[in-house]
Amino acid sequence: MEAENGVEFLCNKTLLVTGATGFLAKGDDLSLIYIIAKELFQVLREVHGAKFDSFISKKVAPIDGDTSLINLGLNDDNEIYKEIDVIIHSAAVTKFQERYNLSLEINTLGAKNVLQYAKTCPKLQILLHVSTAYVCRQKAGLIPETLCKTLSDIVGLNIEVEKKLVDNKLNDLARKGASTKKIRDTMKSLGQKRANMYGWVNTYAFTKAMGEMLIWEHKEDLPIVIVRPTMIGSTYKEPFPCWIESVGSISMLSIVYGKGLTHFTHADSNAIIDMIPVDMVVNSIIMGMVANANKPCLTIYHVGSSMRNPLALHKLVENNYRYFNNNPWIDAQGMPVNIKKALLVKGRLHFSMLLVRDILKLMVLKIVDGASCHKFNVNQEKLEFQIKVSATMAMVFRHYLFFVGIFDDENTEKLRRAMSKEGMDGKVLNFDPNCINWDDYLLNNHIPATVKYLF
Template sequence: MDFESISEFLENKTILITGATGFIAKILVEKIFRIQPNVEKLYLLIRARDAKAANTRLQDEVLGKELFNVLKEKLGSDFDSLMSEKIRAIAGDTSYDNLGITDHHINQHIDIVINVAATTKFWERYDVALGVNTYGPKNIVNFAKKCPNIQLLIHVSTAYVCGEKEGLISEKPYEMGETLNGVSGLDIDFEKKFAQQSLSNLKTQQLSEKEIRQRMKDLGMERARKYGWPNTYVFTKAMGEMLVGQLRGNLPVVILRPTIVCSTLNEPFPGWVEGCRTIDSVAVIYGKGSLNLFAADKNSVFDLIPADMFVNSIIVSMKAHVNKPNLIVYQIGSSFRNPITFKEMHDLHYDYFAQNPWRNRDGNILKVKKGVVLSSIRMFEIILISWHYLVKMIIIFVSRMGFSKFQRSLYNLDKKLKIATKLVELYKPYLFFKAIFEDTNTEKLLINARENGLDENVFNFDPTSIDWKDFFVNVHIPAIVKYLF
């Protein structure tokens, strides 16, 4: 297969991309137009009430982003006309049959479907997560199979569908009903009915929306843990993979499992990031001087992949598997061939913020200290609970004594402790993560592409090419400060 011709391969292709306002999808759209402006058409599925609202979101949340500045400079005055000609925003929702698309002629033109739609909240409402992460893929497979010219479906999952497994995680698809703890009886249709019935029962109790939301979040965590997954997100994504495998028939399918996707390494420029992603929430709190105590295994490997590298893997796998009626899984990460440990990451963050301290809204410099890393999660939780209790007692005392000037500081400290507690609860499975993601399929794809003319200056997704020190100090952390602080 000739990988010199990826740009030519994209010419005249019609591609449907779901989750179009999301972080990864935006980078993918920008990349496609930068390397091949003569793509036939990009249909971008956007959650909106109608076409007008979808187009508004397209302009505001996609094309209007700084991410597209390089492309705007390249195309000049042709940018707006090209986007208008080549992109069509489609109002829809993967949670619905036919993706909520009312124009039934669209599927006649589609060659490739790329599903990037997901809710990535670890602690999401169970009904919402099932709709997007589990039944969304089912609806997408059914839609793709109705496209007469379909050549490939690419489904973006997550490497962390493995839950808290230890050792080497292989690139193999899930079997229907497979669980991580061996508990039998996982029935996806039952899970949907159970979630719907639970929601219906809660509504009959005349509870507040806030209370209903909280209970549905708790239900998701309960069901996930029943079958061995640590949170609702990865549980519902795993079930989504199961449905894709079961329903695809002869549809060519690529399942891509990225690890932790971070800011761009090179394209369209280094250090573009959007939203407070998994590791960045901890970095923000640490950089602002609010967190100096960590619970983690210093030697645990954090598996990261820059967003532009992941997008490159999408495009290369698209070229490699079009019209091949099989299913293959690619894990796109770095832990197997270029690992970075928690200790190394923390040292890099400390070095950066020690030399580039954050200045708060009052103009005060916030100096960071080298964090204390506890290898016992239980000890960390005891310390947090003790601090929280002590602060509560002091707040009560100060209130009764009328020392109002101290109350604001104490309330802020209490808030920080609550945030720290929440972060530990959500990220505990990953702070002591004991697995490495095998990337045998991914490496074979890279080797094959290299041997057949791949331009790695344009389509690099080799994790061994990343210099982590340079990336964190000169790219990623400055990006976090710019976009997230």
Template sequence: MEFESISGNLKDKNILITGATGFVGKVLVEKILRVQPNVKKLYLLLRASDTNSAGKRMHNEITGKELFRVLREKWGADFDSFILEKVVPLSGDVIFEDLGVKVIKQKEEICNEVHIIINSAATTKFDERYDVALEVNTFGVLNMLDFAKKCLKLEMVVHVSTAYVCGERVGLILEDSSSMEEMAKKPSKFYLKSQEKKIVESKLKELQAQNASEEVITNAMKDLGTTRSKLYGWPNTYVLTKVMGEMYLGHAKGNLSIAIIRPTMITSTYKEPFSGWIEGFRTYDSLIGGYWKGKLTGIPVDPMSVVDMIPVDMVVNSIITAMVVNANKSGKIIYHVGTSLRNPLTFSDFNNFMFQYCTKNPWLNNDGSPVKVKKLKMLRSMDAFHLYMQIPLQALKFMNKEFDQYFQDVYVNYNRKVKSVKRLVDLYRAYLLFKGIFYDTNTEELRRIASENYTDAENFNFDPKCIDWEDYYMHTHIPGFAQHVVIKHSRSRL
């Protein structure tokens, strides 16, 4: 039997990537360029007014980042010319027809030459404006599919979704679309599109008629997203709009070969291109930051529940492997990429790792004094959490009757802190109290196929069993989070 390599399958390929400025997108771009310099072209769809602006954005938000230092060191003085030869910045946006690509020559080139489309464009804010989230996460998928059908040499479409399209299910969650069955029973595949679009347009017209300010409109559209999400049974706007995007993939894919990657909570790089790289506050990192600074002392979780996290480079490796293995195979396949089944991490252990790290490396206040932390109080319900947050507040309120203005100020400041912490926890409630375990039969089969048929499968590792959670959190993730996010964020606020 003649063995192939995964990287060899990328040689001379033209790949269109949406969402390349996102966390997963830029790690994906770096990996492809590093392992296969003979890739033909990477076309990166970027929101920009023109090609020049797209090029500047590509440099500022992708290739100019520290993430690319290994690749930059490898190519030295030739790095910029290598990027210029291999990477094409496209001015466009998934919310428009033909992905907003207006340069006719570029559009024709892509339609005639592209082999693979990787759709990772998304707005990931849990409380995003409903109109914005729909345009990108839902209708953007339809625009991508319509464009994909015009690509004459297309072998594969990979769509990056989220494992939490399952909603707030408990127990073993399969790699299927069963959580969407009720919504899928609607009479037309375009029912949701027309209905939700009309609801959004009606609300915007109502607000405009009231001469509402931009801030009022934004808050109203956020509230609308939350309302529609809860109506359909999903915890937030992000997940609902990703669910509808997946539904369109099933309805409108035609004969395309489609792989849906559903990662769980994505964390810093495990190994590649170097360990610990992360960008922005990634879900649970907001909790780590709040805890480290002494602002967060309790959360609603079951200590023995599983925290499902997966390093971003493993997610990228699964994307590349899936697109190679499934190329030119008509149909749709779903992959859960997480750790809850094969290498579970409990909240109790997560709490211990945070405590150990933040005790050994305390956060320093503005006056240089260290913040002393205790282990997070883990409360098993939202009611218990809200009661826990209110007890000190009521004590301060009582003291307020007996003491002077000092306690009035303490009460006001603490009340502000309580509201901030409650908002953070409310935002992540569904994930803190999540009781599901993600089944990954398809993903395990993908690993098996890769290991048995591709000589470089180890270079595209996405097996979570290799992760030592204590070592990863103590020596990789939290130090990386501190270096690449917390310190930079603190400096930017000086």
């Protein structure tokens, strides 16, 4: 790696960031972002004072593009491609069970559209594609920083065929005059079905994996980095600690628990919750670009914590309890929500029995309520909702709550080592999960941030 740090590398460069309004792309005070009213930009506001607006307007130019379209939907007379030095492709649909048509267009074909666009940029030094560590089909063992599979490795998988399947299905639904809800539900279950058929856990992971495959197939000699973050948590330090935006799976666990919506979860208490603060992801993105700019190669970086400083699920659950026991959530009626210690239930039968117990309780409540002509104020809706939440969590997050894989991060570790060798004069961008004290981070940073921004 050249003796250049991330800040120097980005100086006087033109960056195109897709998905700049999203959680990750906003987590960097160097990137070109236009949601400047957000609290996250307070630090920059303080630095630039009255000149903040003119500073931002010189640095940031919003572009109305669409990565699901060829040429990113930009007009032929748009000449920005001539200026671009770096592309960070972060745009994605991130819901695990999103409609297949959207996920395929944005996560899979979108990756190819951005790649083809990058090839037209004469000054381009690097294309950085943000993927996810969970593109792997494994849920145990050491998961390497390599492509999980190429298209030819997966028997029967053909992206053109997937696209035709989606188009035919949509045409068929339109012919039958299907409602918007019917189309949505059909597309969601089609994505899940195709993902499972080819060995992936959900539509999101499947379509992101196919996006990587297309990049591999069409990359030619472009310098490309794929950064695969694991589950992204609140800011550790930069630009200030304790900021979060997107509701990922880990935040969802805190939300449903803190709001008293469930106290038992189908999960392995020793599952590895691979979590990494958003600023560490951004720092690794910057250093990944510095290390690979102008080199015709494709390098993959796992950015997570399971290899160096693993976090077990029970630790997250214990900290949720400690936090909400001391700081109960105040509900819409102004009442504190009292929480019980959470139960992590590994056995499927045990979990089903707990669900059945609650369903029976609900039935009894309904009978008593009816027989007493609604004289007792029994809260059936709450219990009914709790049952739904427990069942949905078990279905949507099952893979992650039983995940015991470790993401090998040898490439990322090499980046860290190279950086410290260069002695970067206090400007080192930290992305070392070793420095995280999980109890402290969860209790004083990630959980309060989740409460502040996501409840």
